[in-house]
């Protein structure tokens with residue numbers, strides 16, 4: 022399995038990190054998790070291309086996770102692709118309908134399949150077996166686990182339920198929006214993330230959803246996490262590709 026971080030930033034630009042997008046691939050299967058602003062460009066730069074993405078899995082409906090959905094639809098339509106499946110939490114169908122009602126000329130250009138999933142669900146998406154878990158965020162948000170290989174925590178505070186959900190996974194990609202001195206809710210601090218992951222078996226932790234506040238402070242954030250979590254901790258970068266052996 023290959024995981025490619027397309028966008029490792031969040032709602033405020035850093036200049037080098039686009040908004041959330043993660044590509045999961047194995048053999049001829051491809052799913053794009055989230056589609057924030059810049060992800061369409063990163064797809065092209067990754068060599069995978071938007072033509073290869075016929076399934077998008079959304080964690081939640083914040084703009085920095087869905088902003089490039091319409092641009093992806095339009096690009097696929099112009100390239101002659103005929104369909105797109107969008108899977109996400111409750112309200113995904115209404116979101117897509119509302120987006121298309123603003124840009125009516127895009128309505129009907131692609132055959133859209135919309136599927137809504139719930140927390141603690143087990144389902145197949147683009148041929149991958151996935152389980153879902155509700156995170157702690159300001160709007161309903163789902164974390165997704167791809168068997169024992171990859172978990173994406175979406176946007177979330179750090180908490181034991183989510184840590185248990187990811188326990189035993191080779192790779193966990195977790196929101197780490199801000200350094201410790203930023204007073205934050207709905208996202209973790211490095212300290213809270215380290216404490217929550219203490220004793221949890223994760224092959225490697227990738228930190229993502231990075232706000233500009235984190236620039237120049239990676240080492241300090243890593244140390245804060247390492248005070249409680251003794252696993253391998255890295256900062257994800259846009260276009261970084263990670264291969265996970267099965």
Ligand SMILES: [Zn+2]
Pocket residue numbers: 081083158176
């Ligand atoms: Zn969010």
Ligand SMILES: [Zn+2]
Pocket residue numbers: 031032041083085086176230
């Ligand atoms: Zn976000």
